Amino acid sequence: MKRKWWHGKTAYQxxxxxxxxxxxxxxxxxxxxxxxxxxxQELGVEIVxxxxxxxxxxxxxxxxxxxxxxxxxxxxxxxxxxxxxxEGKRRGISIVMDLVVNHCSDxxxxxxxxxxxxxxxYGQFFYIRDWHEGEKLPCxxxxxxxxxxxxxxxxxxxxxxxxxxxxxxxxxxxENPELRREVYKMINWxxxxxxxxFRIDAIINIKKLLPFQDFPADRDDGLCAIRRMxxxxxxxxxFLREMAEETFRRxxxxxxxxxxDEKTGDLPxxxxxxxxxxxxxxFAEHVLARDPRGWYAWxxxxxxxxxxxxxxxxxxxxxxxxxxxxxxxxxxxxxxSHYLPEGEHSETAKKMxxxxxxxxxxxxxxxxxxxxxxxxxxxxxxxxxxxxxxxDEYRVARRAGLTDAxxxxxxxxxxxxxxxxxxxxxxxxxxxxTTGTPWLPLNPNYTRINLAEQRGRADSVYHFYRALIALxxxxxxxxxxxxxxxxxxxxxxxxLMAYYRKGERTLLVAGNFQKEAQDMPLPxxxxxxxxxxxxxxxxxxxxxxxxxFQFLVLEV
Ligand code: TEU
Ligand code: CA
Numbered sequence: 001m002k003r004k005w006w007h008g009k010t011a012y013q014x015x016x017x018x019x020x021x022x023x024x025x026x027x028x029x030x031x032x033x034x035x036x037x038x039x040x041q042e043l044g045v046e047i048v049x050x051x052x053x054x055x056x057x058x059x060x061x062x063x064x065x066x067x068x069x070x071x072x073x074x075x076x077x078x079x080x081x082x083x084x085x086x087e088g089k090r091r092g093i094s095i096v097m098d099l100v101v102n103h104c105s106d107x108x109x110x111x112x113x114x115x116x117x118x119x120x121x122y123g124q125f126f127y128i129r130d131w132h133e134g135e136k137l138p139c140x141x142x143x144x145x146x147x148x149x150x151x152x153x154x155x156x157x158x159x160x161x162x163x164x165x166x167x168x169x170x171x172x173x174x175e176n177p178e179l180r181r182e183v184y185k186m187i188n189w190x191x192x193x194x195x196x197x198f199r200i201d202a203i204i205n206i207k208k209l210l211p212f213q214d215f216p217a218d219r220d221d222g223l224c225a226i227r228r229m230x231x232x233x234x235x236x237x238x239f240l241r242e243m244a245e246e247t248f249r250r251x252x253x254x255x256x257x258x259x260x261d262e263k264t265g266d267l268p269x270x271x272x273x274x275x276x277x278x279x280x281x282x283f284a285e286h287v288l289a290r291d292p293r294g295w296y297a298w299x300x301x302x303x304x305x306x307x308x309x310x311x312x313x314x315x316x317x318x319x320x321x322x323x324x325x326x327x328x329x330x331x332x333x334x335x336x337s338h339y340l341p342e343g344e345h346s347e348t349a350k351k352m353x354x355x356x357x358x359x360x361x362x363x364x365x366x367x368x369x370x371x372x373x374x375x376x377x378x379x380x381x382x383x384x385x386x387x388x389x390x391x392d393e394y395r396v397a398r399r400a401g402l403t404d405a406x407x408x409x410x411x412x413x414x415x416x417x418x419x420x421x422x423x424x425x426x427x428x429x430x431x432x433x434t435t436g437t438p439w440l441p442l443n444p445n446y447t448r449i450n451l452a453e454q455r456g457r458a459d460s461v462y463h464f465y466r467a468l469i470a471l472x473x474x475x476x477x478x479x480x481x482x483x484x485x486x487x488x489x490x491x492x493x494x495x496l497m498a499y500y501r502k503g504e505r506t507l508l509v510a511g512n513f514q515k516e517a518q519d520m521p522l523p524x525x526x527x528x529x530x531x532x533x534x535x536x537x538x539x540x541x542x543x544x545x546x547x548x549f550q551f552l553v554l555e556v
Contacts, residue, residue: 001273001319001321001483002233002273003145004278005252006047006094006254006278006363007322007362007363007482007483008043008472008482009046009047009094009326010044010045010046010047010363010364010365010366010469010471010472010473010529011045011046011047011048011049011096011256011363011364011365011366012040012043012045012047012048012049012051012366012367012368012541013048013049013051013326013329013330013365013366013367013368014033014048014049014051015028015051015330015367015368015419015420016029016030016032016033016050016052016053016062016075017026017051017062017075017420017439017440018368018421018422018433018438018439018440019032019033019036019060019134019368019421019422019423019426019433020032020033020035020036020423020433021422021434021435021436021438022035023434024138024435024436025074025335025434025436026158026434026436026437026438026439027074027075027439028075028422028434029074029075029076029080030071030076030080030081031054031076031080031334032082032225033048033050033084034080034083034087035082035089037084037087037088037093038091039135040091040093041091041092041093042464042466043143043371043462043466043469044470044473045093045366045469046092046093046094047093047094047096047196048088048094048095048096049096049097049098049199049256049365050095050097050098051098051330052065052070052097052098052100052199053062053075053076053081053097054066054067054068054070054071054072054100055067055070055071055072055073056072056105056205056415057105057107057168058072058074059105059166059168059169059388060145060165060166060168060169060388061103061330061387061397061420061435061522062098062399063098063100063165063169063201064100064103064104064105064106064107064166064168064169065100065104065108066104066105066107066108066109067108067109068104068186069186069189073544076486082193083196084195084548085193085195085254085372087230087311088196089194089257093196094200095196096196096197096252096254096256097190097195097198097199098198098199098201098203099198099199099200099201100170100201101164101183101200101201101203101206102163102165102171102172102201102202102203102205102206103163103164103169103170103171103172103202104163104169104170104172105168105169105170106154106167106168106169107168108168109403110122110125110126110400111125111126111170113276113422114153114161115155116155117155118153118156118159120451121178124173124176124178124179124301125173125176125178125179125182125490126161126162126170126171126172126173127161127162127163127171127173127208127230128159128160128162129150129152129159129160129161129162130148130159131156131158131159131160131318132158132396132498133157133371135149136164138150138160138211138212138214139161139172139213139214139229140215140217140221140223140364141164141223141224141225141226141228141229142221142225142226143163143164143165143166143167143216143226144164144165144226144389145165145166145392146390146392146393146395146396147167147221147223147392149162149164149226150162150163151163152165157368160215162208162212163237164202164205164226165202165283166388169215170466171208172204172206172515174206174207174239175210180239180242180243182512183243184243184247185221185244187246187248187340188246188250188251189245190203191247191250191251191253192246195253196251196253196254197248197251197255197256198224198248198255198256198358199255199256199257199258199259200255200256200257200277200410201258201259202258202260203231203236203240203258203259203371204230204236204260204261204262204375206231206236206239207233207234207235207236207239209230209232210232211370213229215228215229218292219292219293219294220240221432223340225292227261230261231261235257237266237269237276239276240269240270240276241269241276241304243276243543244275244276248277250276250423252262254278254279254548255276255277255278255279255283256278256279256280256281256363256365257270257275257276257277257279257280257282257325258280258281259277259280259281260283260287260335262280264339267316267320267321268320268321270319270321271317271320271321271322271323272321273321275321278322278341278361279321279322279323279324279363280323280324281324281326281329281365282310282313282317282323282324282325282326283309283446284308284309284312284417285301285306285310285313285327285339286326286332288301288305288306288309289301289305294393294396294400295390295393295396295397295411295414296386296393296396296397296400296402296407296408296411298413298414300338300342300413301341303336303341303382303495303497303513303514304494304495306339306402306497306513307491307497307513308491308495310356310357310360311486311488311491311499312487314361314362314486314499315362317361317506318361318485318486322361322362322363322365323362323363324362324363325357325358325360325363325364325365326357326364326365326367327339327357327367327370328367328370328419329365329367329419329507330367330416330419330420331389331416331419332416332418333376333413333414333415333418333419334370334374334375334376334419335353335354335357335367336349336350336353336373336374336375337375337376337413337418338376338413338540339353340467341514341515344515344549344550345373345375346547347459347460347461347533348533348534348547348548348550348551349515349548349549350373351464351549351551352462352512352513352532352533352549352550352551353371353511354370354461354464354465354468354511355464355468355551355553356497356510356511356513356551357474357510358465358468359387359468359481359499359501359542359553360486360499361483361484361486361501364468364472364523366421367464368423368505369419369424370384371461371462371465371466372424372450372451372454372460372461372462372464373461374421374423374424374443374448374449375443375445375449376418376443377417377418377421377441377443377444378411378443378444379408379412379415379417381408382394382404382407382408384441385415386416386417386420386439386440387415387416388412388419389415389416390414390415390416390417391489393411393414394408395413396405397410397411397469417440420440421438421440421441421442421443422438422440422442422450423433423451424442424443424445424446424451425450425451425452426450426451426452426453427446427447427448427452427453427531431446431450432444432450432451432452448487450555452524464531464533467531468531471530471531471553472509476505477505477507477530477555479504479505480502480503480504480505480506480507480551481501481507483503484500484501484502484503484504484505484507484524485500485501486499486500486501487499487500487501487502489508489510489523490520490521493518493520495512495513495514496510496511496512496513496520496546497510497511497513498510498511498516498520499514505555506555506556507554507555507556508522508523508532508552508553508554508555508556509552510544510546510551510552510554511549511550511551511552512525512546512547512548512549513552514548514549515548515549516548517545517546517547517548518546519543519544519545519546520543520544520546521542521543521544522539522543522544522556523556524556525556526540526554526555526556527538527555528554528555529552529555530554530555531551531552531553532550532551532552532553533549533550533551533552534547534550535553
């Protein structure tokens, strides 16, 4: 495998709206991020991905962009962005932005012009079709946020347009070379500014199965999951290769794809030595225990399911490239609430989960607040929910016959708002996030779980993450932690997740994924204990007695 400049780094995702508010309007902003760069450096991260800060009506919190060349005034100015890039660089931190080009906002100039003249130049930037009241739609795909993918084109009664996500997110027509040229021009404009690269949103969706066609309905709304068409659509690789050649490769930029539903065998094309992207997220764990009927039928995965998914992904990417490993992001519940057994939220358990994920081969991404063990929030009323995805799934649950209270209880554990509550910097009013009223209520546990408290306590979750990052960067172990192969250790031992990282040295990473103690036989003498989330290591001959949720990194 070719060595790349970003391989040994640790990345960190910022959801700007909820990170740090510098001016008291309750909305996080770029000056807030700039003010925390020293903190990020102290933590040890070297790549920072910002969720979208471009101009946007915020129908989907910035994933609906109305101007790719400007910063939304709620987040700051272009001068702030330039300063952030420069100040990041001074601290060895590359700034990565979100690239949302499957769709734009219905308030983008391109879409406005397409509405004015659907048969003109910009009409070709979208998927617009003739349609008359009572007629069948071109296809029965269900948009990700509910309802058909088609809506009336604003200002028209006989034309409709396609949107895979919200109706305020019209899909861009990648079949049109003029559109693609505009996208590449924009990407290069940002890279010329010194941006480190991009996280690429929902990218597999850019290739549609054409002509539009129906699939058998999978719910009583008569629609089918959009994944059906993704399975059948061929040719996304042609677009991805062209984009890589026209943009990222010219700058040796970092790129990480949000890739769901890629075709089996495509991994080397996507993240191999000359892949379209530097890396892509491993979502194998995140889609566990989901149910096509909707969130109300989902559950949380077990330790055994989690372990199997991680090992599967490690095996698929071995010798191919680097997956990006996460336990959570802005679309997911908090990892500690989702993957740890119900009610098990001790700091010990949080460190175990974080450690097991962090030590996998690939690029570790932390999501803001993960480093202090932030948890899912509590909802007592659906009116407290902001996220459009959750609101839709709530309706789905109600239609399936759940009462209001049951529907709320069923969807709350999966709500995207869980990860979007403001970062808990300290235990004071506004949690150090804002001096005003936060746009989304704080998780009430901020008085107990916050950075100020953890920074001053050596055995906190925060200092444990710092130690993980330091190990990844250490002179002695970096080579093994970054490039060593992953080999499952005793995968058959239930609720033990253990693996070797074998490179220059041999490390054994082990987590007791349950509250009960259990013994783990050792493969040989322990040369060094590199990390332990408890005070003690109870060893008897070649047996380690693991306490509940104990986590170890041993050199063997
Ligand atoms: O998410 C893409 C995606 O596939 C979503 O449907 C995701 O599965 C869902 O949000 C999980 O509940 C990206 C962004 O990460 C997300 O925030 C945006 O809403 C979406 O694209 C549209 O841009
Ligand atoms: Ca603000």
